[in-house]
Amino acid sequence: xxxxxxxxxxxxxxxxxxxxxxRALALAPVAAGLGLSTPAFAEIAYPTKPVRVIVPxxxxxxxxxxxxIVTERLGDKLGQRFVIENQAGPGGINAARTVLSxxxxxxxxxxFSNGTAVSVNMFKDLRFDPLKDFTPIxxxxxxxxxxxxxxxxxxKTLKDFVDYxxxxxxxxxxxxxxAGSTQNLSAxxxxxxxxxxxxxxxxxxxxxxxxxxxxxxxxxxxxxxxSLKGMLDDNQILALAAxxxxxxxxxxxxxxxxxxxxxxxxxxxxxALFAPAGTSPEIVAKIQKALVEVLAEPEIKRKLLxxxxxxxxxxxxxxxxxxxxxxKKWAAVIEKAGIQKN
Numbered sequence: 001x002x003x004x005x006x007x008x009x010x011x012x013x014x015x016x017x018x019x020x021x022x023r024a025l026a027l028a029p030v031a032a033g034l035g036l037s038t039p040a041f042a043e044i045a046y047p048t049k050p051v052r053v054i055v056p057x058x059x060x061x062x063x064x065x066x067x068x069i070v071t072e073r074l075g076d077k078l079g080q081r082f083v084i085e086n087q088a089g090p091g092g093i094n095a096a097r098t099v100l101s102x103x104x105x106x107x108x109x110x111x112f113s114n115g116t117a118v119s120v121n122m123f124k125d126l127r128f129d130p131l132k133d134f135t136p137i138x139x140x141x142x143x144x145x146x147x148x149x150x151x152x153x154x155x156k157t158l159k160d161f162v163d164y165x166x167x168x169x170x171x172x173x174x175x176x177x178x179a180g181s182t183q184n185l186s187a188x189x190x191x192x193x194x195x196x197x198x199x200x201x202x203x204x205x206x207x208x209x210x211x212x213x214x215x216x217x218x219x220x221x222x223x224x225x226x227s228l229k230g231m232l233d234d235n236q237i238l239a240l241a242a243x244x245x246x247x248x249x250x251x252x253x254x255x256x257x258x259x260x261x262x263x264x265x266x267x268x269x270x271x272a273l274f275a276p277a278g279t280s281p282e283i284v285a286k287i288q289k290a291l292v293e294v295l296a297e298p299e300i301k302r303k304l305l306x307x308x309x310x311x312x313x314x315x316x317x318x319x320x321x322x323x324x325x326x327x328k329k330w331a332a333v334i335e336k337a338g339i340q341k342n
Contacts (some may be wrong), residue, residue: 225308
């Protein structure tokens with residue numbers, strides 16, 4: 001009798017163990033679907049062919065060169081080539097439509113910038129919504145604009161410029177590239193934040209603007225550090241301030257606009273990768289993880305620093321918040337300046 005009693009718990013325990021094992025095996029696919037699988041099961045086959053990155057600017061610009069530097073290394077890491085395709089056009093409309101027609105398998109991506117946030121507010125019909133039609137992946141880098149004057153000018157600090165503008169409203173000229181560009185709107189924001197009045201003159205391109213500044217036609221200009229670096233190094237122009245909220249690692253010796261006594265002024269531009277909405281979270285996560293690693297590499301940091309870019313990856317959530325905030329900021333600037341939409 002005692003023998004039977006001793007065996008019964010063992011038999012029951014074995015039966016329960018078998019049931020538990022069967023239940024665990026049955027639930028394994030469900031766990032995998034919920035992202036609870038081991039890393040071996042979580043790995044996805046991506047990319048399986050070359051990846052197109054559509055850049056809404058012409059070849060040779062800061063955004064284009066940044067994209068090429070980063071994606072070349074990204075391709076090495078992920079095992080497929082990343083091919084840059086330049087599709088310049090108003091508002092980035094053509095580039096966005098190309099990406100949206102490329103499917104959601106992660107093999108056609110978009111490069112967006114701070115200019116995308118501007119375009120949302122500058123066009124009556126942009127034909128795409130960057131917040132709804134696209135999924136953010138990560139930024140590639142951030143950069144400031146430089147407020148510069150002729151090296152022979154009487155303005156040796158931004159305070160000199162602001163003081164003169166306050167005493168002589170409407171007499172100074174500030175040049176930027178085309179109307180509606182981030183640089184152009186940065187001038188509008190500066191005028192408002194500093195409480196001064198000056199004339200903003202848009203130019204077709206940076207070389208024309210630089211020529212005008214060195215001739216003395218413009219009192220100041222606003223453009224990217226990469227565009228001005230050569231003439232800054234040659235001491236033909238003088239940097240009065242940088243547009244970011246704190247001094248950049250790119251230009252640590254240039255004071256910010258805020259340091260010059262204009263509180264709240266902050267213009268920080270960026271470039272970033274986006275995928276069409278509906279792209280799987282696993283693909284987005286794989287690209288983002290690889291970008292974090294690539295942008296931390298000393299050689300990539302060095303190359304971007306030469307362009308005036310501070311290499312920095314973000315999470316998709318951080319990138320989405322940045323885009324939302326910039327859309328709101330530039331909407332207010334455009335409305336206050338009374339700029340007409342295209």
